[in-house]
Amino acid sequence: MFSNRYFLNSMWRVVMASCLVVSLVSGVHAAQSDAFGGKRDVEDPYKARLMDQLTKLDLKPDQVEAFQERVNEYFAERNGAQRRIGRQGGAVDVRVRRDLRRVENRAVEAMESILTTEQLEKYRRFVQIGNKQYMSNAGLL
Numbered sequence: 001m002f003s004n005r006y007f008l009n010s011m012w013r014v015v016m017a018s019c020l021v022v023s024l025v026s027g028v029h030a031a032q033s034d035a036f037g038g039k040r041d042v043e044d045p046y047k048a049r050l051m052d053q054l055t056k057l058d059l060k061p062d063q064v065e066a067f068q069e070r071v072n073e074y075f076a077e078r079n080g081a082q083r084r085i086g087r088q089g090g091a092v093d094v095r096v097r098r099d100l101r102r103v104e105n106r107a108v109e110a111m112e113s114i115l116t117t118e119q120l121e122k123y124r125r126f127v128q129i130g131n132k133q134y135m136s137n138a139g140l141l
Contacts, residue, residue, distance in 0.1 A: 046133035053126040057119050066114045074107040074127065082138050093140040100131040 059067055078100065085095040104127045111123050135141040 044133065044137075046129055046136065049129050050126060050133065053122060053129060056122050057115070057126070059119070063114055067111070070107070070110045070114065073110065074103065074130070077103050077106070078130065078134055081134070082140075093135075096135065096138070096140055100134065104128065104131060 081096050081099045081103065082092065085092055085099060088095075104124070107127050108120060108124050111120060115123055132141065
């Protein structure tokens with residue numbers, strides 16, 4: 001009886017230690033990647049283009065907060081494209097491109113109430129560059 005309880009307690013400790021290791025590893029991985037989906041230690045050719053496009057937007061102070069929220073939503077939706085398609089099957093590269101076009105259209109529609117028409121076109125270009133970056137990083141381009 002005592003050895004059985006000892007075995008359960010030691011198994012519980014192993015499970016807890018494993019969970020801790022997994023959370024630490026995933027935390028380190030998340031810390032190494034930036035909001036643009038790339039690794040910080042690897043030079044990303046799209047990152048400079050994305051930053052350049054952001055500066056061209058010339059956001060007004062009252063637009064910044066809403067813009068940041070919508071951009072974060074875009075990145076979250078974009079970054080799930082391959083996972084969504086991978087679960088459903090089919091030609092991944094073709095379906096991811098199609099999914100990213102839908103994500104692009106939704107992202108631009110979400111910005112219509114925040115940006116001017118000139119800014120909206122620059123934002124569309126920003127999203128297109130971001131989608132190319134995603135395809136490149138996923139090995140689908």
